[in-house]
Amino acid sequence: MTQAFRIENGGLINRHKKLSFKFNGKTYLGYEGDTLASALLANGVHLVGRSFKYHRPRGFFGAGVDEPYAVVQLFRNGETEPNIKATEQELFEGLEAKSVNCWPSVNFDIGAINNFLKIFLPAGFYYKTFMWPKSFWYRIYEPFIRKAAGLGVASTKHDKERYEHKYEYCDLLIAGSGPSGLASAYAAAKNGAKVILAEDKPRFGGSLLTSDVNIGNQSGKDWADGIVAELKTMPNVVVKNRSQIFGYYDHNMLVMSEKVSDHLPSTKKYHPNKRLWYIRAKEVLISSGSIERPIVFGNNDTPGVMLSSAAKEYLKVYSVLVGRKPLVFTNNDSGYETAIEFKKHGVDPVVLDSRKNSESEIIDEAKNLGINIKNSYVVVAAQGYKKVKSADIASISEDKKQLGKIENIQCDCICVSGFWTPTIHLASQSGNKTKFKEEIDAFVTGQSKQNEITLGAANGVFSLEETLKTSFTAGSELSKKITENDNKIPIPNVVEKKSSQHDKFWCVPLPKGKNYKRFLDFQNDVAVSDVEIALREGYRSIEHVKRYTTLGMATDQGKTSNLNGLQLVSEIENKVVPAVGHTTFRPPYTPVSIGAIVGREVGKHSKPTRKSPMHSWHEKNNAVFVDAGVWLRPRYYKRGNENLFEGSKREAKNVRTNVGVCDVTTLGKIDIKGPDAAELLNRVYTNAWLKLPVGKARYGLMLREDGIVMDDGTTTRISENHYHMTTTTAQAANVLSHLEYYLQLVWPELNVNVVSTTEQWAGAAIAGPKSRDLLQKLFPNSDVSNEGLPFMGYMEGDLFGVKARIYRISFSGELAYEVNVESDYGNFMWEKIIEVGEEFNIQPYGTEALSTLRIEMGHVAGSELDGRTIPFDNALEGLVSKKKDFIGKRSLQRSAFIAKDRQRIVGVVPLDKQTSIPEGSHLVKDDKAPLPNPKLGHISASCWSVEYDNPFSLAILKDGKNMIGQKLFAMSPLKNKIIPVEIVSSHYVDPKGERVRS
């Protein structure tokens, strides 16, 4: 394949490196330094897609971030990514891309029938049409619209790429490396400020890459290269290309997406695909430049119609001719610059200038080159379907209302310039109240909201000399404030051609009898007629017009369409543009990969993984792990071919008959010290704490102020003013914050300190009838008899030379102890317990057996303390003191909480003693009642009782206290189960609690 439209010399591409790539299955060649767009244009490919609504052929309109058309599906290294702008995608060897929004192919697209039906698809068509019958929406309309809509297809595969986040702080953040960005960065850097300069394109320099100017006796581009080279050597400067600052958030936090690998065939090992920078800047300089805006005319979406600045960029940067018979249609001098470039490369353009007459240095140059210029002329309509073949042109009256006789001239591209729109998105996102500037027919930034200033073309300043002057000054003044250095930078002399005033003309009237589509929004297919309909139907606010017509709502966010849309509304409404106002600019400025936003927090990195000191022992002994919050806990220890049910049953049974050991390190632990520690506990817990003796533990229940149970656990008095609190694994962090809240804000007079010691202690629960025998062997020098260490007692012991804390507490309902040692000795402790316990047939048990043991004992846990229950619901009202006040007590008087039929915990047994009841099942009186069947309660936890060898569940049941003995149904529509059940006491095993005291 030849690159027929590539000029032989010049440009900034690397002609020594040819790259081959595929587009829609066909192979082409391009050069290193090309974008996909420039490489396709070099090969004469103009048809790249189909439009969103009418499926009209789409070509290239821009050469960068503003591109509304050339959105492709990219294939790279076995992955696919939708919504890639061909104008931004750099070419690499082996690149593959496909058109989107067309079926079966871009050349023959069935959806294009919409184009002929366009009379039926005006603004609001979907809202009006797909309203009835209602049942059609899900089955017919929505699937149809979904198939018809969209720009590309997201991959359903796991994304193998890696994305990083980076946090950075700087003095000056500069968005854009055009003349204003470079000048301000240079001045600030020279003052020693910490500067970050970000450029979204691969090349630095912005407009200097394509403009014909001279700075300090060198070309604009050479000057830019020199500045960038020097900035890169300075340690206080970070210079980043391929980096788009897309969002300006609160307190001068800006977010930048750096494309690290998108320009490479595959991501290098250990490199991210993209890096998201969160940058907190002291000062923000917005030098984001401006985007050329189109002039609206008939069929202005035909491939071959493009911005004149884009045509110039393809020519100067990529050495690509977008056509050999160009027609330039302009209302200002920029079009002439493009025409001059064409002429210099041996191509004869025709310039249509909507102005009657205008004079400037640029126009003079064009005239001297012999360029054919037609003043007071406009393009009425482009002709050609898949590519511009000719243009209907006409003269236009001075009031721009009357067209002269229509002539047709041959052309293969139409380069449009409707003047420039400053890129004010970042400033607007920061909260800047923008204002309309009559002289340029566009909005510019107003009063700064945060520490942002806007420079150069982004601020509506189009003179290079003025831009450099203000930017050098801004960079140096702002950095001086921070570093107190004042290195004066001489401002270089500038040679630029002066331009003349542009014409306030943006839309060509329709000729009599013609009904050309004149598009405003090219990506969403919003035409002038759509906005007219919206206004006719009574939409007035620009925000409503936007949503009704979808003007500016596409992925390009109306970069080229917004202002023309506003002009139209203002014209019809007979208001000035500022009175119409513009819609809100919201981040991101340009689409950002979801992967970049998520960063490294995917899969197992989405949360930290906490492991107990005994983790490696569990691993070696076939533990099957389960996520318990951020902790990994053994669920059961697999023996042979056991499944979870068999393994956990074995473990639980062994606790009931012999002795088991469970890793309870994950329980939250809080050290509480100070003379008022008891008083704090007394206020935090519902039960009494002032009289707990040293060396004793007590079970406590704490509420939120709204009376709902927050957490439970045991707290032990280690010494006079020292307590050790345990919390549930899940609530550990919340309970600590809760205590700190009351100590710091509510009762600062209490002299108490709290600190988390969860990670300082390793814990092992030893439970079962033989646990005391085992304990005695572990601590031969301690008296662990029922008298020496009674139920809820505490002592310190010596575990083969390691200091240990021994608590006689039980969660399993068996005689049980908990031994704590410092974390570093956790594994030592565990191995000793297993080793010494061998003669007592010890087995480790996991969380599944732990649950079984507590459920059949009727001990509540997280599934009952679910943020919706009060002490009564959990049969814990005995722990609620009537004498003292505590957090949440007043709420317990709420009428719902003292209702006679208040919900309460019960036990549930299936009548057939066989069928396990799914957790979450609803309890109902009548399984045949019509839906919604009134719910009496729900199953909170289920197990297989090892004591009775049948299923047993806990439930929170309305009027549970009076329901014992009743027969109900447990219904689980999810599992498609209806199980007849009997309500029993929640204390299924050892209801008197004799075992723990034995």
Place this chain on the structure above:
Amino acid sequence: MLYINCPHCGMRSQNEFSYGGDASVKRPELNKEVSDQEWDNFVYNRKSLRGKHLELWQHISGCRQWIKVERDTATHEIFRTFKSDEEVA
């Protein structure tokens, strides 16, 4: 993301803090008779102001101190921050 001046640690990003609600809420004293209305006001009723709002934040990934932050709920502007025991004038 907000940039909060912790009176103990200095300027820190919002993701080091957790929000604690209206700082002007006073818990009724312990052991005091409290009407239903008073208690509801303490537990549930909040003003949801637009504008200047004194609120609590805890520097959870820092010094763990609860602090008071005077913030505009509409613009997110932070005017002043205070230690938990500092009087807000």
